[in-house]
Amino acid sequence: MVTLEIAGLRKSYGKFQALKGIDLTLERGLFGLLGPNGAGKTTLIKILSTLLAYEEGEVFVHGLNLRTEGHQVRQMLGYLPQQVNLPLQFTGEEFLEYAASMKGVLDKRARKREVERVLIEVNLEECAKKKVKSYSGGMKQRLGIAQALLGEPKLIIVDEPTAGLDPAERIRFRNLIASLGEQRTILLSTHIVSDIELSCEQAAVLLQGELEFKGSLSELASLADGFVYEVGIPASHYEEFEKNHIILASRKEQNNLILRVLAQEPPPYETKLVKPSIEDGYMAILKGVAHA
Ligand SMILES: Nc1ncnc2c1ncn2[C@@H]1O[C@H](COP(=O)(O)OP(=O)(O)OP(=O)(O)O)[C@@H](O)[C@H]1O
Numbered sequence: 278m279v280t281l282e283i284a285g286l287r288k289s290y291g292k293f294q295a296l297k298g299i300d301l302t303l304e305r306g307l308f309g310l311l312g313p314n315g316a317g318k319t320t321l322i323k324i325l326s327t328l329l330a331y332e333e334g335e336v337f338v339h340g341l342n343l344r345t346e347g348h349q350v351r352q353m354l355g356y357l358p359q360q361v362n363l364p365l366q367f368t369g370e371e372f373l374e375y376a377a378s379m380k381g382v383l384d385k386r387a388r389k390r391e392v393e394r395v396l397i398e399v400n401l402e403e404c405a406k407k408k409v410k411s412y413s414g415g416m417k418q419r420l421g422i423a424q425a426l427l428g429e430p431k432l433i434i435v436d437e438p439t440a441g442l443d444p445a446e447r448i449r450f451r452n453l454i455a456s457l458g459e460q461r462t463i464l465l466s467t468h469i470v471s472d473i474e475l476s477c478e479q480a481a482v483l484l485q486g487e488l489e490f491k492g493s494l495s496e497l498a499s500l501a502d503g504f505v506y507e508v509g510i511p512a513s514h515y516e517e518f519e520k521n522h523i524i525l526a527s528r529k530e531q532n533n534l535i536l537r538v539l540a541q542e543p544p545p546y547e548t549k550l551v552k553p554s555i556e557d558g559y560m561a562i563l564k565g566v567a568h569a
Pocket residue numbers: 290293295312313314315316317318319320321468
């Protein structure tokens with residue numbers, strides 16, 4: 278079953294075209310939307326969340342037209358924005374009760390059940406009665422996800438979810454999103470490849486308002502096939518080498534540097550081609566070394 282269908286979507290801010298004709302279809306599972314800052318991810322997400330109007334194109338959520346049936350579409354969406362304004366004086370439970378009533382769960386008992394359900398899903402039931410101001414960054418993010426899960430939405434949209442989390446919280450949050458994605462359609466927008474590489478099967482890369490790639494993560498990695506080299510150079514040559522090469526990573530070995538380099542032609546020095554990672558494929562698109 279198709280959950281989200283986008284065809285020919287365009288959006289401009291004055292003369293600036295932020296989305297230049299997006300086509301995308303999502304089914305169940307976790308889907309990664311990758312793109313650097315300014316690519317248009319937030320614009321796309323705000324449109325899907327019915328917060329922003331668009332000029333051209335069609336969007337269907339679970340078969341409903343976003344333009345003409347926005348109200349019903351809103352009922353089918355769960356949205357975790359980049360910055361969630363959580364009421365710090367509320368407890369987690371109070372906040373979710375409030376959010377559930379805003380989503381139209383008016384029956385008190387049904388609301389309690391729904392709040393309990395989402396608290397369990399995000400593993401916050403033990404902290405439900407604690408004030409939000411005492412939560413860590415990761416717990417606040419999980420509370421944000423709990424809010425997005427209220428009312429069993431068909432499509433959940435998550436915008437840059439791991440920004441500001443420490444490494445342990447980041448891993449925990451990624452695992453949570455991955456398990457939620459087994460039963461639902463989740464669109465996860467990020468500029469961090471590792472946010473999606475362990476949990477998403479499919480991804481798209483948005484660059485300057487256009488989808489430059491759509492496909493599996495192994496297809497994304499293979500875009501850099503034949504373009505990723507390992508090169509050993511004397512450490513003293515680094516500054517000169519860096520001027521003309523795209524360096525993906527480096528490590529020191531005695532007086533030499535071992536560099537991972539993205540290039541269309543083999544770099545000078547001793548060099549060997551290596552198997553590209555997903556990050557390499559993404560960088561190959563961003564740097565214009567490979568085209569999908
Ligand atoms: N209200 C606005 N008016 C004018 N230009 C805007 C507006 N909002 C966004 N833009 C521009 O549209 C482009 C896409 O912005 P958008 O916020 O969608 O990108 P993004 O991929 O989400 O980046 P980020 O990760 O930084 O949020 C950028 O060049 C941005 O400057």
